[in-house]
Amino acid sequence: MQSEGENLELLLTTHFPNSGVTQESAVPAAAFLARRPDWRLAMRIITYRRVEWAIDSFAPYRSPGVYGVFPDLLQKAREVIIPHLVRIFRAFLSTGYGPAIWRQVKVVFIPKPGRNSYSGPIDYRPTSITSFLHKTMETLVDRHLRDEALTLVPLHPNQHAYQAGKSVETALHQLVVRVEKALDQKETALGVFLNIEGVFNNSYYDAMCDALVRHGSEYTTVRWIRPPWRAAWLLRPSTDLL
Numbered sequence: 001m002q003s004e005g006e007n008l009e010l011l012l013t014t015h016f017p018n019s020g021v022t023q024e025s026a027v028p029a030a031a032f033l034a035r036r037p038d039w040r041l042a043m044r045i046i047t048y049r050r051v052e053w054a055i056d057s058f059a060p061y062r063s064p065g066v067y068g069v070f071p072d073l074l075q076k077a078r079e080v081i082i083p084h085l086v087r088i089f090r091a092f093l094s095t096g097y098g099p100a101i102w103r104q105v106k107v108v109f110i111p112k113p114g115r116n117s118y119s120g121p122i123d124y125r126p127t128s129i130t131s132f133l134h135k136t137m138e139t140l141v142d143r144h145l146r147d148e149a150l151t152l153v154p155l156h157p158n159q160h161a162y163q164a165g166k167s168v169e170t171a172l173h174q175l176v177v178r179v180e181k182a183l184d185q186k187e188t189a190l191g192v193f194l195n196i197e198g199v200f201n202n203s204y205y206d207a208m209c210d211a212l213v214r215h216g217s218e219y220t221t222v223r224w225i226r227p228p229w230r231a232a233w234l235l236r237p238s239t240d241l242l
Helices: 004-015 036-045 048-056 071-076 078-095 132-152 168-184 205-214 219-225
Strands: 104-111 124-130 234-241
Touching: 004 104, 004 124, 036 078, 036 132, 036 219, 048 071, 048 078, 048 132, 071 078, 071 132, 078 132, 078 219, 124 132, 132 219, 205 219
Parallel strands: 104 234
Antiparallel strands: 104 124
16 A cells, blocks of 8 residues: 555656656856847737736636636736736746746646546546746747747648647548548558657657747747756646546
8 A cells, every 4th residue: 555655756757757856956147148139029929918818818717836826816916917927027038037936837636537447647647737927928928939930830730739720529530531531432541540658748848949940939939948947847746636
């Protein structure tokens, strides 16, 4: 019989290989120097109206991060806090820096539906809950990528993730259409299926940032997504199994 701590450790090592609670390493100040193009881009991406839009895009009472800041708190105090958030977000984006307290992640493990038992770590799905202040910043950068970089260099049409109007259902529909067409024409349909276990948990930041560069994303944005302390993201496991 394992203790609660041992169970959580097993869940973390299974779903987040090589991750854990770490101390942020020292980074040379030169790594955070902001150039004029960095500030110009930050001022274009982050405006009062866009921050207001990003805050309003959240459901008021979604599960908060480690420090309990609900979106409703940001929405009710918008007139007071948004001018300050605009200045803070612009500084973060232009320098590539973000406070460690905003980067802490609370991980909650949710039982997967339809399982006969829940005795192993793969029977649970991890949900990472981050600060809504950091999520606001992420939403602004995401909008910028969709409106500009991905407009000029779109994702492959056969990719059904991260594209509006596409999902698992549209991917399955595309497959079924091809199979039905082959059957109608008395042909043979050959399908090859590849399942990559833990694909998102094991994706490398370098690979994601290389893709951003190929799609024309600016250095400023890529540096913010993969800052010098990337290895120091903090994982705080929740003791709750929802």
